[in-house]
Amino acid sequence: MPLDLGWVRALRVNRSAAERRTSTLPGRRSVKNTHQAAWLLRAVSMIDLTTLAGDDTPGRVHRLCAKARQPVRADLLDALGVARLTTGAVCVYHEMIAPALAALQGTGIPVAAVSTGFPAGLSPFATRLAEIEASVAAGAQEIDIVISRRHVLTGDWGALYDEVAAFRAACGPAHLKTILATGELGTLTNVARASLVCMMAGADFIKTSTGKEPVNATLPVGLTMVRAIRAYHAATGHRVGFKPAGGISAAKDALVWLALIKEELGDRWLAPDLFRFGASSLLGDIERQIEHHVTGAYSAAWRHPMG
Numbered sequence: 569m570p571l572d573l574g575w576v577r578a579l580r581v582n583r584s585a586a587e588r589r590t591s592t593l594p595g596r597r598s599v600k601n602t603h604q605a606a607w608l609l610r611a612v613s614m615i616d617l618t619t620l621a622g623d624d625t626p627g628r629v630h631r632l633c634a635k636a637r638q639p640v641r642a643d644l645l646d647a648l649g650v651a652r653l654t655t656g657a658v659c660v661y662h663e664m665i666a667p668a669l670a671a672l673q674g675t676g677i678p679v680a681a682v683s684t685g686f687p688a689g690l691s692p693f694a695t696r697l698a699e700i701e702a703s704v705a706a707g708a709q710e711i712d713i714v715i716s717r718r719h720v721l722t723g724d725w726g727a728l729y730d731e732v733a734a735f736r737a738a739c740g741p742a743h744l745k746t747i748l749a750t751g752e753l754g755t756l757t758n759v760a761r762a763s764l765v766c767m768m769a770g771a772d773f774i775k776t777s778t779g780k781e782p783v784n785a786t787l788p789v790g791l792t793m794v795r796a797i798r799a800y801h802a803a804t805g806h807r808v809g810f811k812p813a814g815g816i817s818a819a820k821d822a823l824v825w826l827a828l829i830k831e832e833l834g835d836r837w838l839a840p841d842l843f844r845f846g847a848s849s850l851l852g853d854i855e856r857q858i859e860h861h862v863t864g865a866y867s868a869a870w871r872h873p874m875g
């Protein structure tokens with residue numbers, strides 16, 4: 569849709585209200601503890617299993633893809649009556665697209681590539697566009713771009729809109745996820761406005777963080793972004809996905825994020841086409857907790873955070 573500056577500037581977010589609302593989430597029962605194993609399996613199906621390190625190798629990516637194909641031990645899945653489970657996607661740098669595609673052949677698991685000079689996004693604009701085009705040509709079905717934080721910090725919404733619209737066009741058939749790097753945007757009002765501008769410019773997903781900022785996915789930021797998604801859906805009928813990313817490594821935290829989505833956006837968003845966790849180290853803890861459920865070793869202490 570065209571940029572609606574009036575709508576963008578009218579948005580305001582009160583940080584203490586957002587903090588109050590999200591502080592109650594860990595004690596809520598939206599994701600009921602009697603069904604936690606099922607919720608954890610669903611969380612796995614929505615993970616973008618990620619490796620974004622300078623020392624990534626094809627071998628590491630192959631091992632990551634083997635986990636994406638079989639994220640939870642077969643005997644545990646059998647015990648829970650689940651025939652097949654994969655992660656939502658694998659997320660890598662451009663140079664690792666080819667090994668990821670080779671390792672995922674025939675699985676239907678998409679490859680996502682971070683792009684546009686990730687994580688800072690400060691390379692020349694033409695280079696950033698060319699990077700998207702190269703990753704799409706190499707077979708990435710999803711492109712995780714980083715926005716220029718300075719456009720948000722200076723309130724230049726037109727520049728942000730034009731940038732994301734150009735990235736959208738360069739993606740062609742690939743899905744576009746826009747990383748806001750919320751830890752660098754200063755205020756929740758900026759997070760809400762940037763979310764809205766990215767959606768107006770054609771983002772398929774809005775994503776909190778690169779995982780490289782000092783502050784990554786937090787619940788008040790998540791609340792702000794999902795409420796922007798809700799408002800955008802109410803006004804346009806268009807559903808935009810949400811991807812919290814960075815520092816999410818505990819199964820109990822994943823359940824809190826699912827509770828937030830369920831309460832704010834509803835069940836339709838709890839599916840891989842509209843929700844992903846960007847995470848490099850969440851799967852291990854989820855698998856351990858599923859094992860505890862199956863073997864009955866699941867502790868009362870662990871249950872407590874979800875009430």
Ligand SMILES: O=C[C@H](O)COP(=O)(O)O
Pocket residue numbers: 618620659777778779780813814815816846847848849850
């Ligand atoms: O997009 C995904 C993030 O880079 C993952 O961050 P993480 O390594 O803190 O899980």
